[in-house]
Amino acid sequence: MTNEEIKEYISAHAPNATFEETGEWLNIIIEAAEWKALATAIKGNPLQMDFVFCLTCVDWKTHLTMVYHLTSTKQRHNIVIKANLTIDQPQIETVAGIWRTAEFHEREVFEMFGVHFSNHPDLRKLILEEDFKGFPLRKDFEDPINMIKL
Amino acid sequence: MFLKDYISDVYNGVSSLLKGMRKTGYYFTHPKEIITEQYPDNRATLKLADRFKGEVIMPHDENNEHACTGCTACEIACPNGTIKVVTKSEVNAEGKKKKAVDALVYRLELCTMCNLCVVACPSDAIKMAPNFEHSVFDRTKLTKILNKPGSKIREGIE
């Protein structure tokens, strides 16, 4: 499918979505609340976005941005979906039920950025110890014991 | 039919196992195939690859001169703070004050042999040497000063 068709389809399901085509792939910026519904819609026909090859988060100091890189193993078109979250209470619906790879990736984002994924089946720390304080990949994270500054 | 399958099962299984045993048996009876490295015994003849990245050294010529200008390019290039260049001011022959290297401190325990410092050096003063026997009992011995005591910069290097 061409980018125009994708845009059309996504606008129908997420009316507040904005698009950006400066990069390599089509970027779609959506509201966090729309995500779950949109995810279900693009997983099925006609987009068949069945493969999340990257799921991460970016800290912009003022807000966090969830970034989902999606592709279709059948039609081979890539899109990037972004959702801005507030830094105080970052919360977004989980997509672990739609793409199972999201389960691990969301757990990683949860402990590294403190994003809360509602309805996640098993939202625990995956890498860090249970009693670890702070979110290491945020820009304001300071670890006085294990300095990695050079 | 069942019996036929059963027998062919057993036959195929046993023959595949025997094939494996023939292979290992071949190596058992052919000691020439042994590939063990005789490392500490062949130390005298051991030839490492000439590009082998073992540690950073600073070559000095017979006049105890090196090519380091103390420009700190290597220090900047190093990703993990392995190199520290301590500079001093030196008065050269024309009476001009000039920056020169006092000590090029190299901390082997931090080095990842990425070769970025060698590439960054504008005067080819440092290079990688194929030394790999770095074990010492005292960790402080891994912090090395690369320029030899009393050495100075070679003529004509800016």
Next chain:
Amino acid sequence: MYNQTEIIKDTTELGPEGELVVNMGPQHPATHGVLHLVVTLNGETIKKIEPHLGYIHRSIEKMCESLTYRQFIYVTSRMDYLSSHINNTACALLVEKGMQIEVPERAQYVRTILNELTRIASHELWIGAMAMDLGAFTPFFYAFREREMITEIMEDTCGARLTMNYIVPGGLMYDIHPTFQNKVKAFIKQFKEKVVEYEDLVTNNVIFQSRTKGVGILSAEDAISFGCTGPVARASGVNCDIRKIAPYDVYAKVEFDEVIETAGDSFARYMVRIKEMNQSIRIIEQLIDTIPEGDFVGKTKNVLKLPKGEFYQRVETARGEFGVYIVSEGGTTPHRIKFRSPGFSNLSALSHMAEGSKIGDLMATMGTLDLVIPDIDR
């Protein structure tokens, strides 16, 4: 760290009826590193597997935020150390894409050859380690004999055996060693002679086949859903070879087949890797005699600065799709960098694949997933 009275109290507790919770790893001979699996058993049957990660998490992504675009490449060698060359290539490709640096043909050819050699070396090590997981010790040494030839080629040209750091943005750090082509040809000759040995010892062995066939089955849908890539997904019949989907370097110019099996079990994953080695040999054979003369590094600025924006580069490592995602603010260091490692996604499928099988099957499944723990932990 742990209080003794606490331990005694703990061990007197009983689990649910008939269940046994066993920790496998971090100090376990089959986990190839510090992977920690909490396995819930019912007799010999696995009920649940829960991976605990982080024993060698170094926060490479955070480290890279303070490194320049020349420096951060070498850190990626430490992630998937068995395909460090391919990781380096991914980073270099991303910087080249972002700054529109022309890479000379010679460098592209050499990169491709080295990438394929790395892939073979990685698969060789995997065959040995996997056979060892299944209790056969000897193939390990035979596999390492061939791998040794590759590491020697690497040592000659790159100066290191495992973490090569030979790729720089714009090309190569220095030119290939004069003996490179001859040594690679010698390797291809020996490899073709010796690779049939695995058939006798491993592939056709009735015990090996019964240990792997029908074990740890992953369907194509699950493979996609779990984000599996590389040989793991291709064994389930998913086309996911980045070298075909989004060719980089000179992969578009060479002829090779994407190896696909459909069974999705451990044996299929084994066969995919064996056949992939042959395809790698095929790629190298096409390139080794036609390496063009010329520069080995393109013209780059002294200080690299990626323009403001977002960049993503995917490559195919020995374990699957490796992705680098960089958010740049236009400075000398990245604002945010994310490494999409194939092992992390492949591991997430382990629990699904191993549930209901035996402990022995877990070893076969885990072995054929080809997990490299630093790749998962990053």
Next chain:
Amino acid sequence: MFSLEGITTATQDWLLIKFNPTIALAIECVIVILLSISLFALLGLVLVLMERKVAARIQIRLGPNRVGPGGIFQTAADTLKLIMKEGLTPDTADKFLFNLAPFIVMMVAMLLLAPIAFAKNFQIWDINIGVLYISAISSLSVIGILMAGWASNNKYSLLGAMRSGAQIVSYELSAGFAVLTIVVLTGSLQISEIVAAQQNGWWLFKGHIPVIIAFVLYIIAVTAETNRAPFDLAEAESELTAGFHTEYSGMKFALFSLAEYINIFIVCAIGATLFLGGWMPLHIGHWEGFNHIMDYIPSSIWFMGKTFFLIFLIMWFRWTFPRLRVDQLLNLEWKYLLPISLFNLLLVTIIAIMGWHF
């Protein structure tokens, strides 16, 4: 000509002349104790070294070569190290059973020495039910392993012990049937008579294909019974770290591993006795000249040669094959080996009754 038989009879005669029968018997007992202990120690050292050397040669490497010429003192050094190690007992273990288990395993291994004919007329006790005695005693070793696994209070140990229990009792059957084929052919359970029956040729050659099948079954079954790869599920280290002896260290661990090697020696010695004629030199039918030449080689060397050949065979298996899974292991026994050995036994019976063997 060197002969162990001469030495033993001379010693016995001398003792009986010098002392009264009771004291002579006591001294004989002491000699037996000393001999068996030194045999154990020696076998342990030799077999471990042999295993490592065989493994090295198969794996295209050199193996131990530092301690002594060709590394022959390597195992002695290792043993010294193991003795000097602290033997730990987990706090949560059942201490009595934990410490008892290695003794049981050792006792079983030691008792099995009694009926083995090491050379012509060189046997500790030529018991008339020798073969039955061996199968009876050897089945006791599973108790030691189960005890070790259970008492350790460790999950790996427990799983390993359970596996080894199921495995050893299962493979006992095939081993038993394989042994029975020779008993059927010989008509005696006594080791000396079984060896004597091979005066004119070993059973392996005399008994046609069924005996060869029985021999193969026997080798497979005893490999499993001694917990050797590819049947080493009790200590499958990629699955259960070290299986039933995970918690054992120092000398207690050494005893387990020694017992394993002694058991290999014993089952191979029995295999050599039953199928390859024990100490009986290679005799071919009525070629008197050939047989006489063969007789010049001492019987103890014949016995050791055959035993070590079988040991080598078992080591060869270990370094070639992957490990089976526990259910496949039991399948192999119950669905393949047991039916085949039952059928094979009947075949051999027919051969024996009809006198078709040579």
Next chain:
Amino acid sequence: MGAISLIALLIAAIAFSAGGILVGKIFVKGSSNPQKGQAYECGIPTTTSPWHQFNVGYYLYALLFLVFDVELVFLYPWAVVVKKVGMIALFEILIFIFILFMGFLYAHKKGALKWN
């Protein structure tokens, strides 16, 4: 030698094992550390005790083994005399093995030899 040799061998086994362990005890000065007494579970403190009810899989084999081991014991005396008795012994044992084999097939059909 007679049965007394068994006692001698038992003494040898005990002396050998106890001797080795004692030599170790005498020469080795152990240190005490609470971690040393912990059961090994890959460096993680154990959570549940292994001493509780366990999967039944292995016991079925043990039961079958009992049946066949008793058969084996019956076969020993038979094996000794079969050559002298001749064909009739073969037929007798055929009946015996046949009955047992039927039982074995029954167990096989019932799935006792299938894991789980």
